Amino acid sequence: xxxxxxxxxxxxxxxxxxxxxxxxxxxxxxxxxxxxxxxxxxxxxxxxxxxxxxxxxxxxxxxxxxxxxxxxxxxxxxxxxxxxxxxxxxxxxxxxxxxxxxxxxxxxxxxxxxxxxxx
Amino acid sequence: xxxxxxxxxxxxxxxxxxxxxxxxxxxxxxxxxxxxxxxxxxxxxxxxxxxxxxxxxxxxxxxxxxxxxxxxxxxxxxxxxxxxxxxxxxxxxxxxxxxxxxxxxx
Numbered sequence: 001x002x003x004x005x006x007x008x009x010x011x012x013x014x015x016x017x018x019x020x021x022x023x024x025x026x027x028x029x030x031x032x033x034x035x036x037x038x039x040x041x042x043x044x045x046x047x048x049x050x051x052x053x054x055x056x057x058x059x060x061x062x063x064x065x066x067x068x069x070x071x072x073x074x075x076x077x078x079x080x081x082x083x084x085x086x087x088x089x090x091x092x093x094x095x096x097x098x099x100x101x102x103x104x105x106x107x108x109x110x111x112x113x114x115x116x117x118x119x
Numbered sequence: 120x121x122x123x124x125x126x127x128x129x130x131x132x133x134x135x136x137x138x139x140x141x142x143x144x145x146x147x148x149x150x151x152x153x154x155x156x157x158x159x160x161x162x163x164x165x166x167x168x169x170x171x172x173x174x175x176x177x178x179x180x181x182x183x184x185x186x187x188x189x190x191x192x193x194x195x196x197x198x199x200x201x202x203x204x205x206x207x208x209x210x211x212x213x214x215x216x217x218x219x220x221x222x223x224x225x
Binding site: 035037046061107112 | 120151153155157162163164165168169174204206208210213214215217218
């Protein structure tokens, strides 16, 4: 059974760094892309970017390029989303999701990680 | 950049009603469009892929149609468990979600 298990909720202060994780299981982690999706409170879904753990090929939405870093450690089947300096506007639920081999049709999703940034 | 215009942003309908949501792309995206359902507090769920293909296990009352720039998502007979927000998603150029349609029971 394919599963994506995300790390727990985080409460941080503005300016702090953060790395959240998404562990894949039940499939060949290096053979499928993993993407990240942001959902701000009461708002819609925003695609942030995607990584192919097999070779670390990474693509970003123009809206998130330079704002976050997506990475993966294939030795432990885990993808990451990180910030170097959080802002209050980063407060959101973040989902990881695994698309089909087309790279764009997301049929498996993590449970979400709530990130709260507040002074 | 491709823009996706989803409408309406919300709707209220009675159980058994036919519900239709539209998604319009700013340029031709062929059939590179998916539809997702998100219930409150839950992750999104894939319902329709490639504009008109029903995902395995999804009830047949859900359907999708369209190609090019104009797409339609339909619930043929609204059920109480269909209360959710629905999103279209294009993948012709990177990936972009529509703004969402919140479906409520009247």
